[in-house]
Amino acid sequence: MPELPEVEVICRGIRPHLVGRTITAIYHSGKQLRWPVPFDLLCHEMIGHQVIAVSRRAKYLQISLDSGSMLIIHLGMTGNLGFFPPKNEPAKHDHLRFTLDNCMELRYNDSRRFGSIQVLKSRETANLEETVFRTTGPEPFSNAFSPEYLHELAKGKQQAVKVFIMATQVVAGVGNIYASESLFRAGILPTRKVRTISKKDWGRLVSAIHEILQHAIDCGGSTISNFINARQEKGYFQVNFKVYGRQGEPCITCQEKIEKISLGGRASYFCPRCQK
């Protein structure tokens, strides 16, 4: 489900309801996510502790506790978080429920179970950039994500640019939808080999990624099938899709038919006239 904008929307949505709250109980469906859920550790590090911060790095949510420990949550393709009164019956695929001291529950729902939950003890939360995020590229809104950085990293590489910008080692948080949309905005074909892209075009792409991601965050993310924010509201960026899911339809700019191809095993959409 979520790319960077959706994770950011969830992060901002849950933060005011979670910071300052103490976890009083945790329930687990018993089902494994991407990795087994470290349930005993989760209970030990969280129950009786207060949440002091909620943040995002790449597509991961970071929940910091007053014990110094940290919960790192990835939502995979179909994961979501929301608050519910405990008397509400848990939904199918609610795999974790965190009861709070204000009698609400934070629930983690994930039908495909591609998401993950990690618990870091206090001494493991220092230098996350050298440990957990050692192989994760810069945030797209950071200064490190520059045309110079991309141009240097692309030297000698044969990779298609769409596969390149979706690689988490290159830049964090750009998934399948926003990769296609950003390349359309930048006027670059998704199949272009990265070694052939000029620094000027990398500049266009960096700007396009900034604009697309920011617009999507402002729209509350994209809701394709089931994305909803912490208040159970849908995002509406999907009405702004210019190429994603529009194969066969006319390009918004030139009326040429939008094409769909597969790159790196992922559906990729582009305008064969506007993108070069």
Add this chain to the structure above:
DNA sequence: CAAGTTACCTGACGGC
């Protein structure tokens, strides 16, 4: 090495 493919899992949808 880089680059391409497969696996993980459930649900929705289209064709028959």
Add this chain to the structure above:
DNA sequence: TGCCGTCAGGTAACTT
């Protein structure tokens, strides 16, 4: 109505 194949917002572990 249902059965089957395909596809889906991600990522890591394979193979080539």
